[in-house]
Amino acid sequence: MAKKISVPLTKEEKRSNVIRRILLICLLVSMAILFVELVDNKFTVDYRSIMDVVFVLLWAVMAAEAVLRVYKLAAGGSFSDYLKHNKAEFLWLVLFPVILVCSFLLPGMAGWRWLVVLKMPNVFARYNDENVFQIIVKIAAVFLILIFVLPFFNLVAVAISKPGQIVNLLPKNIDWEGFKYALTDMEFLRSFKNSIFITAMGTIGSVVVVSLAAYPLSKPDMPLKRTVMIFFMIVMYFGGGLAPMIILMDTLGLMDTIWALIIPGWMSVYNMLLMKGFYESLPPQLEEAAKIDGASNMYVFLKIIIPLSKPMVATIAFFQVVGYWNSYGSALYYISTRKDLYPVPNYIRNFMAMSPQSVTDMNPTLAFYWNNVEKSYLLLSIIPIMCLYPFVFRFIKGGMATGAVKG
Amino acid sequence: MKKQKSDIVIKPSFGKQMKQYGNLFLFYIPAIVLVVVFSYIPMAGIIMAFKKEPNLLGSSSAVQGILNADWVGFSHFKKIFSDPDILRALRNTLIISAQKIVILFPIPIVMAICINEMRGKVVKKSLQAVMYIPHFLSWITISGIFVTLLNYDRGIANNVMQFFGFDRIPFMTSNDTFRGVLVVSAAWAFLGWNTIVYVSAITALDRDLIEAAKIDGASKWQQIIHVTLPGILPTIAVMFILRIGGIMDAGYDQVLAMYTPYIKESGDILGTYTFRVIKEAGLMPQYALGTAVGLFNSVVGLVLVLSGNYISRKLFKRGLW
Numbered sequence: 228m229a230k231k232i233s234v235p236l237t238k239e240e241k242r243s244n245v246i247r248r249i250l251l252i253c254l255l256v257s258m259a260i261l262f263v264e265l266v267d268n269k270f271t272v273d274y275r276s277i278m279d280v281v282f283v284l285l286w287a288v289m290a291a292e293a294v295l296r297v298y299k300l301a302a303g304g305s306f307s308d309y310l311k312h313n314k315a316e317f318l319w320l321v322l323f324p325v326i327l328v329c330s331f332l333l334p335g336m337a338g339w340r341w342l343v344v345l346k347m348p349n350v351f352a353r354y355n356d357e358n359v360f361q362i363i364v365k366i367a368a369v370f371l372i373l374i375f376v377l378p379f380f381n382l383v384a385v386a387i388s389k390p391g392q393i394v395n396l397l398p399k400n401i402d403w404e405g406f407k408y409a410l411t412d413m414e415f416l417r418s419f420k421n422s423i424f425i426t427a428m429g430t431i432g433s434v435v436v437v438s439l440a441a442y443p444l445s446k447p448d449m450p451l452k453r454t455v456m457i458f459f460m461i462v463m464y465f466g467g468g469l470a471p472m473i474i475l476m477d478t479l480g481l482m483d484t485i486w487a488l489i490i491p492g493w494m495s496v497y498n499m500l501l502m503k504g505f506y507e508s509l510p511p512q513l514e515e516a517a518k519i520d521g522a523s524n525m526y527v528f529l530k531i532i533i534p535l536s537k538p539m540v541a542t543i544a545f546f547q548v549v550g551y552w553n554s555y556g557s558a559l560y561y562i563s564t565r566k567d568l569y570p571v572p573n574y575i576r577n578f579m580a581m582s583p584q585s586v587t588d589m590n591p592t593l594a595f596y597w598n599n600v601e602k603s604y605l606l607l608s609i610i611p612i613m614c615l616y617p618f619v620f621r622f623i624k625g626g627m628a629t630g631a632v633k634g
Numbered sequence: 635m636k637k638q639k640s641d642i643v644i645k646p647s648f649g650k651q652m653k654q655y656g657n658l659f660l661f662y663i664p665a666i667v668l669v670v671v672f673s674y675i676p677m678a679g680i681i682m683a684f685k686k687e688p689n690l691l692g693s694s695s696a697v698q699g700i701l702n703a704d705w706v707g708f709s710h711f712k713k714i715f716s717d718p719d720i721l722r723a724l725r726n727t728l729i730i731s732a733q734k735i736v737i738l739f740p741i742p743i744v745m746a747i748c749i750n751e752m753r754g755k756v757v758k759k760s761l762q763a764v765m766y767i768p769h770f771l772s773w774i775t776i777s778g779i780f781v782t783l784l785n786y787d788r789g790i791a792n793n794v795m796q797f798f799g800f801d802r803i804p805f806m807t808s809n810d811t812f813r814g815v816l817v818v819s820a821a822w823a824f825l826g827w828n829t830i831v832y833v834s835a836i837t838a839l840d841r842d843l844i845e846a847a848k849i850d851g852a853s854k855w856q857q858i859i860h861v862t863l864p865g866i867l868p869t870i871a872v873m874f875i876l877r878i879g880g881i882m883d884a885g886y887d888q889v890l891a892m893y894t895p896y897i898k899e900s901g902d903i904l905g906t907y908t909f910r911v912i913k914e915a916g917l918m919p920q921y922a923l924g925t926a927v928g929l930f931n932s933v934v935g936l937v938l939v940l941s942g943n944y945i946s947r948k949l950f951k952r953g954l955w
Contacts (some may be wrong), residue, residue: 438667468928471679553772
């Protein structure tokens with residue numbers, strides 16, 4: 228049993244404990260002051276000068292500690308040793324008073340006060356660095372989590388608050404009219420239906436095409452393997468561009484049909500490489516055993532390989548679902564007159580490009596709830612992806628998704 | 635398969651291989667048909683870049699129209715370097731790409747190291763759970779989110795700025811701030827996803843090395859600088875070379891989703907320019923010019939990728955293929 232052993236601290240240790248805490252507080256408060264001065268224009272000149280004075284005092288405490296420490300070392304005769312290992316701190320000690328004075332005299336140099344952060348390593352080095360590291364990293368991580376999550380809170384808050392007020396993170400005067408409108412808007416629901424159809428057909432087709440094509444490529448003895456590989460790889464790095472594609476679609480008669488949004492996406496070389504990498508990682512013995520029993524290639528693929536590849540197929544299917552669901556380019560290129568074929572992103576894009584004034588006469592409710600409706604569309608379009616995300620998260624985290632990037 | 639190119643030594647002869655695997659060629663059929671139709675045939679359309687605008691409406695078929703157009707050599711390409719609009723788009727492409735690389739490339743590395751070293755599960759797991767989400771959203775959705783956040787009258791960003799006594803800024807429609815918006819939204823969308831590569835590279839490192847460094851008294855900082863970073867340096871280098879190879883794409887989907895005529899000056903990139911020339915020119919789509927710009931773009935990109943791959947193979951023995 229690991230029991231915490233407490234050893235009574237010596238007087239020396241207690242003193243250094245106090246000093247390092249004071250220094251940390253000084254440093255953090257002085258940086259907080261600088262930050263507040265940076266982001267805030269509201270404080271009056273009085274407040275600012277008080278903060279300046281506090282900053283100088285805090286800095287003076289830190290400097291006094293450093294000078295005392297260096298003086299002690301110098302008295303002990305080990306000053307040259309100190310200089311050898313702590314050139315940076317010494318330089319800071321000499322330069323910072325000059326910079327501070329200059330920063331008060333020349334307004335342009337006020338930013339130079341931020342150089343106080345150079346004191347940080349010295350302060351942190353007094354703590355057990357594993358703990359300090361953990362604290363910093365966790366603060367940063369929480370900050371990042373907020374950055375990733377808060378925009379959604381804002382979106383939800385705007386979507387369900389009564390229009391005409393300033394809403395930040397929490398909804399005010401909750402009003403579901405926007406959502407109700409979005410959920411009863413037939414055109415939006417039709418685009419939703421289109422998107423579901425495109426995504427379903429696209430994903431099924433793509434999984435079939437990709438898992439078939441990758442299988443022969445994963446065989447080490449497959450004839451002409453290199454040629455076929457190059458044939459596919461060229462496509463990954465070079466293409467004809469938009470104009471030939473539009474003319475081609477026109478010639479094929481796919482223009483203004485929903486299949487124009489589905490078929491071109493079926494073959495994804497990147498996903499094929501992912502799949503190939505996965506097939507290659509399967510133990511070859513399974514196949515060999517079946518072959519010895521006289522199984523055909525077809526049988527091996529359907530009865531042995533496919534059942535084993537479920538996780539990878541799921542990952543690729545998810546990528547394809549995301550790709551098809553989110554794609555707005557192809558509808559932009561290949562659908563010009565049949566607006567009823569628009570998938571969700573294009574419907575939203577069109578909606579965002581319009582202004583509420585254009586519908587004031589026809590549909591005053593929509594004009595009034597314009598913002599709420601727009602945000603509701605956005606939120607509704609995210610929901611299907613969010614429902615699938617938890618299932619795929621573990622595959623992503625396992626690094627499976629990066630299999631093709633050899634690393 | 636008449637070409638009997640028999641391989642030498644250990645490998646079984648071509649005929650034998652064909653006997654064993656021949657029926658697997660059936661597996662290729664759908665993929666090859668799709669690639670030929672939707673990738674190789676459009677590549678043939680590149681000849682438009684060297685011809686006059688094809689008269690598509692007046693010809694019996696599109697192919698006839700393209701073939702009948704007169705050759706003009708490199709005049710479309712000369713236009714790329716003389717037309718002020720295209721030059722501006724080229725400049726914007728390079729500036730936006732460079733900003734994204736300089737600002738956004740190092741962050742995932744730092745994040746990956748921190749995530750890897752983080753103790754305790756709650757914070758780590760929740761960060762990993764939320765940071766991949768934006769990668770799965772449409773650029774239309776992300777653009778909608780940023781329009782909401784940065785709205786001039788009601789956006790939370792402007793509310794915060796006003797609270798601290800600054801003026802409100804029309805972020806999405808101002809040429810001064812649009813590139814900043816692009817970088818920030820790209821950061822929001824991709825940083826989490828881009829850490830994956832580095833996290834798996836770090837996980838693959840030998841944990842004993844770090845333990846040894848710890849026993850030798852290396853501080854956290856020293857462990858990271860002297861053990862972890864050198865360990866993932868090849869991965870970083872490959873990713874960097876890849877990133878440089880992609881410099882001609884300044885985020886077409888992103889810019890197209892956020893594009894408004896107000897920010898043409900700072901935000902019009904080659905991709906959006908091509909799109910406008912082809913798709914939003916009404917009855918007179920400039921297919922030839924669009925193809926030329928697109929070809930220029932992808933050739934430069936291809937050259938960068940190929941040379942990057944070559945360098946990476948030479949220096950780190952690793953590349954794309």
